[in-house]
Amino acid sequence: MRGVVMHAPGDVRVEDLPDPRIEAATDAVIRVSATCVCGSDLWPYRGTDKVDGPARMGHEYAGIVEEVGAEVSTLRPGQFVVGSFWASDNTCELCRAGYQSACVHRVPMGALGSQAQYLRVPLADGTLVATPEVPPADLVPDYLAASDVLGTGWFAAVAAQAGPGRTVAVVGDGAVGLLAVLAAKQLGAERIIAMSRHESRQRLAREFGATDVVTERGDDGIARIKDLTGGLGAHSVIEAVGTQESMTQAIRSARPGGDVGFVGVTHDVSIDGMEMFWSLVRLHGGPAPVRRFLPELMGLIGDRTINPGRVFDLDLPLEEAAEGYAAMDERRAIKTLLRP
Amino acid sequence: MRGVVMHAPGDVRVEDLPDPRIEAATDAVIRVSATCVCGSDLWPYRGTDKVDGPARMGHEYAGIVEEVGAEVSTLRPGQFVVGSFWASDNTCELCRAGYQSACVHRVPMGALGSQAQYLRVPLADGTLVATPEVPPADLVPDYLAASDVLGTGWFAAVAAQAGPGRTVAVVGDGAVGLLAVLAAKQLGAERIIAMSRHESRQRLAREFGATDVVTERGDDGIARIKDLTGGLGAHSVIEAVGTQESMTQAIRSARPGGDVGFVGVTHDVSIDGMEMFWSLVRLHGGPAPVRRFLPELMGLIGDRTINPGRVFDLDLPLEEAAEGYAAMDERRAIKTLLRP
Numbered sequence: 001m002r003g004v005v006m007h008a009p010g011d012v013r014v015e016d017l018p019d020p021r022i023e024a025a026t027d028a029v030i031r032v033s034a035t036c037v038c039g040s041d042l043w044p045y046r047g048t049d050k051v052d053g054p055a056r057m058g059h060e061y062a063g064i065v066e067e068v069g070a071e072v073s074t075l076r077p078g079q080f081v082v083g084s085f086w087a088s089d090n091t092c093e094l095c096r097a098g099y100q101s102a103c104v105h106r107v108p109m110g111a112l113g114s115q116a117q118y119l120r121v122p123l124a125d126g127t128l129v130a131t132p133e134v135p136p137a138d139l140v141p142d143y144l145a146a147s148d149v150l151g152t153g154w155f156a157a158v159a160a161q162a163g164p165g166r167t168v169a170v171v172g173d174g175a176v177g178l179l180a181v182l183a184a185k186q187l188g189a190e191r192i193i194a195m196s197r198h199e200s201r202q203r204l205a206r207e208f209g210a211t212d213v214v215t216e217r218g219d220d221g222i223a224r225i226k227d228l229t230g231g232l233g234a235h236s237v238i239e240a241v242g243t244q245e246s247m248t249q250a251i252r253s254a255r256p257g258g259d260v261g262f263v264g265v266t267h268d269v270s271i272d273g274m275e276m277f278w279s280l281v282r283l284h285g286g287p288a289p290v291r292r293f294l295p296e297l298m299g300l301i302g303d304r305t306i307n308p309g310r311v312f313d314l315d316l317p318l319e320e321a322a323e324g325y326a327a328m329d330e331r332r333a334i335k336t337l338l339r340p
Numbered sequence: 341m342r343g344v345v346m347h348a349p350g351d352v353r354v355e356d357l358p359d360p361r362i363e364a365a366t367d368a369v370i371r372v373s374a375t376c377v378c379g380s381d382l383w384p385y386r387g388t389d390k391v392d393g394p395a396r397m398g399h400e401y402a403g404i405v406e407e408v409g410a411e412v413s414t415l416r417p418g419q420f421v422v423g424s425f426w427a428s429d430n431t432c433e434l435c436r437a438g439y440q441s442a443c444v445h446r447v448p449m450g451a452l453g454s455q456a457q458y459l460r461v462p463l464a465d466g467t468l469v470a471t472p473e474v475p476p477a478d479l480v481p482d483y484l485a486a487s488d489v490l491g492t493g494w495f496a497a498v499a500a501q502a503g504p505g506r507t508v509a510v511v512g513d514g515a516v517g518l519l520a521v522l523a524a525k526q527l528g529a530e531r532i533i534a535m536s537r538h539e540s541r542q543r544l545a546r547e548f549g550a551t552d553v554v555t556e557r558g559d560d561g562i563a564r565i566k567d568l569t570g571g572l573g574a575h576s577v578i579e580a581v582g583t584q585e586s587m588t589q590a591i592r593s594a595r596p597g598g599d600v601g602f603v604g605v606t607h608d609v610s611i612d613g614m615e616m617f618w619s620l621v622r623l624h625g626g627p628a629p630v631r632r633f634l635p636e637l638m639g640l641i642g643d644r645t646i647n648p649g650r651v652f653d654l655d656l657p658l659e660e661a662a663e664g665y666a667a668m669d670e671r672r673a674i675k676t677l678l679r680p
Contacts, residue, residue: 093572094596102596102620104571159622231444232433247613256434256442256626266613273587273609277602280442282499282624286596286617 002340003116004057004321009047010329012057012322020112020120025071028124030063030081034144035114036312037324037336038085039174040265045325048267056113057321058338059085060147062140063119065130072124080135081128082298083121084290085109085148090126100126100291115321117340129294131302141309141337142301145179149335150297150308151290152263153179153240157187158293159261159284160236164188169225170210171250172240173201175311175335176263178208180238182306185209189236193228195221195249201334204310218249225253233258239285244269256280263288312337342680343456344397344661349387350669352397352662360452360460365411368464370403370421374484375454376652377664377676378425379514380605385665388607396453397661398678399425400487402480403459405468412464420475421468422638423461424630425449425488430466440466440631455661457680469634471642481649481677482641485519489675490637490648491630492603493519493580497527498633499601499624500576504528509565510550511590512580513541515651515675516603518548520578522646525549529576533568535561535589541674544650558589565593573598579625584609596620603628652677 003017020029035058043049062082065075075081088095088103095103107122121127135143153176162168162184170177170184173196184192185208193212194205202213214224225234233255239246242264250260251271262285276283300306314333316324324336343357360369375398383389402422405415415421428435428443435443447462461467475483493516502508502524510517510524513536524532525548533552534545542553554564565574573595579586582604590600591611602625616623640646654673656664664676 093570097597099597099620230433242613244613257437257439257629262617266617269613271611271613271616273582273584273606273611276611276623277606277626280439280626280629282622283616284622286620289597289620 001117002318003113005054006044006051006057007054008051009045012045012325014319014321017116020118022067022069023120024122025069026123026125027069028065028072028075028121028128029067030061030119030121031066032061032063032114032117032119032340034062034140035338035340036060036144037328037338038148039176041325042329043265043267045329058113058115059108059110060144060149061114061119062144062147066118068124074125075128075130079130081130082143082146082294083127083129084151084294086287087122087127088291089123090291095126098292099289101287101289115318115338127291129298131298135302139301141312142307143298144337145308145311146294146297146301148290149175149311150179151293152176152288154183154293154297155288155290156180156238156240156261156263156285157183159259160238161259162187162189162236165190166235167191167193167229168236168238169193169195169234169253170238170240171195171246171253172264173198173205174240177238177240178204178311178334179308180240181205181210182208182308186300186306193225193234207310218245221249222252229255235259236261240264242266242269247271251275251279251281254279254281259284261285311335315339341457342658343453345394346384346391346397347394348391349385352385352665354659354661357456360458362407362409363460364462365409366463366465367409368405368412368415368461368468369407370401370459370461371406372401372403372454372457372459372680374402374480375678375680376400376484377668377678378488379516381665382669383605383607385669398453398455399448399450400484400489401454401459402484402487406458408464414465415468415470419470421470422483422486422634423467423469424491424634426627427462427467428631429463430631435466438632439629441627441629455658455678467631469638471638475642479641481652482647483638484677485648485651486634486637486641488630489515489651490519491633492516492628494523494633494637495628495630496520496578496580496601496603496625497523499599500578501599502527502529502576505530506575507531507533507569508576508578509533509535509574509593510578510580511535511586511593512604513538513545514580517578517580518544518651518674519648520580521545521550522548522648526640526646533565533574547650558585561589562592569595575599576601580604582606582609587611591615591619591621594619594621599624601625651675655679
C-alpha cells in the first residue's frame, strides 16, 4: 500500500509500505476513506520535535472495516467507522471515567500511521465507533474531523466548562480552536470570543458561532477580553496553541473561579505557581479523550447538526501529502484532508 | 491596645498600638476573642518573604462585635462573629460565584493585623458571619479555625472534588492538611490517605478521618499512593504545603482525570506544561474563598459535628506570641492559638 513517511523536518514522502494485517485477535484493519494532517504533525515537520529516522505519520482516520480479529465482536467488514488518535479498550477504570486517552492499554495511533491506504486499529471494539449505515460522501470530512480535531476542540470546551450563561474565549484560530468555538456553541455558551487576526479564520469562527472576534494578542488581547467581560475575564478560556505565550494569555484571560481548558501540546511551557495561585482558575487539559465524545459527535454529524469538516480547506490525494504539509506549515491552509 | 508586630525575620514583638476605629460606614470593630499564627506567617518569619520594616501580623480571628459603622445592617454589638482572612462585599459577581477571596472590593485582613486585642473589619456585612448566640468558651478555638485553616482545608477538598466513592490523598500534615482530611471525611470521601511522618500528626489525621497513612515522600510517596489505588493514582489530591516538591508529588499522585486542589502558597513553584498535559489532572486552588463555606462550617461547629480546633496544640496569651511563632517554626506545635 501507499503511505506517508517523514524522513526529516520538511521531508515528507509517500512510499510503498507493507499492507497492515491483523496481529492481535482484538485488531481490525480498515481501508482509510480519508485522513488528514494535524497541527501536531507540524512539530516534527518544523523540527521542534526530533525526527529519529523515517517515521510513519498520521493519527486521524475514518474508513471502512476490511477485516476484524477473532475476538472483535461489535464490528464487521463493510462498516464505516471512526476512531480516536488513541486506541483504547473502553472498559478499564480510566476509560469508564471518560479518560480513554489515558486507557491502561492505550496505543498511540500515530505509531501505526493513518496517512495511508490501510490502517491496523488495535483494541477495535473499544476504539472504533460505526455509523448506522455507510454515510454519503459529503459527510466523510465531517466524520474524519471527529477523529481528533473536533473531539479535541470539544474536550477543550468541556474542560473549560463552556455552557449556558458563560462567556468563552478561545486562544488559537487553528482547526482545534475553530472547532472549540463550534463546541462552545453546541454546549450552549452565551458569548464566544474568538481570538484571531486572520480574516478567513475569523469568518469560519463566526460561522461556527463566535459572537466576538479579538485581534489583539498578549497583554493587549487579555485587556480586550477583560473589557468585554466587565473587567473580570471570561468564565471559560480555551487554549488551543501550546506555547508559553498562549498559555499565559489563556490563564490571564480567565476570571477567578473560571476554567481554562488546554489542548495545545504544551511545548516548553512552564506555569508559574504564584500566577496559578492568585489566578484562582481551574486548569484542565491534555490529550483529549475523544472516544468519550465520539458517539455524540457522530450523531450530530449524521443528522447534519454540525459541519466540522468545514475546517478542511485543502483536499488532496494522499500522493500529494507533501504539499498538504507545506500548505499548513505556511498557513496557506487551516487543515489538509488527504484521500488515499 | 496590644498587638503583634514583626520587625524582622524571627523578631516578633507584642507592642502598644492605636485602638482601631470605624473608618468607613461599612466597617465593624471587633474585640478579638481568639486569634492564631498561620503557616503563611512563617514565610516572613523565616525570611522567605521579605519583611519591609515593622509589620502588623495576623489574619485569623473570632470575636465580639464592639461597634459597627452607620451602613452596617446585619450585625450589632455583642454578637460573636467569624470572618475570613479576606474582607469581601459578598455581593459582587465573583463573590456570588463563590470566589469571595477574589472579591472586586477585597481587603487582605493581614494588613489590618488580627493578632491584637481589637480589629477593624472592612465590609462587615459581607465579611462577618455571626453565631445565633455567643458560644460556650470551649467552642471558640473551633470557630477560630473556621476563619482560615478549616476553610482553606475545606476549599482544598472541594477543589479536589473529594466526595463519595473517591480516594483522597493529602500532601502536607500541617493544620491545613489535617483539616483537609476532616473536610474530605465530611464530604463523604471513601478513603483518605494522609501523607505524614510525624506520629502526633498521623494520630490527629486518623482522628479526623484518615483511613491510611503514607510516610514516604517524593517518588516513594507517589509509588505508595499508586500501590494503594490499583496503580492509577488517587481521584483527589490535596496539596497543602506550597513547595515544588509537594506540588510535583500532588500532581503525580493523582490519576488521569483526577483533581488536585492546592492551597499551599506556591513559593518558587513552576509547573511543567508537558507534565500537566500528560497528567490529565484538573488543577484548582489559590487563596481560599473561606466566606463561601463559613455558614455551613459554623453550623457544623455549633452542633459539635466537627472539632477543627483540635489543630491548636499550643494555647498562649497574646503577650507570648513570640514563643507561639517559635514553636510553630520549630515544628514543636502544629498551630498556636493566641488569646488577647
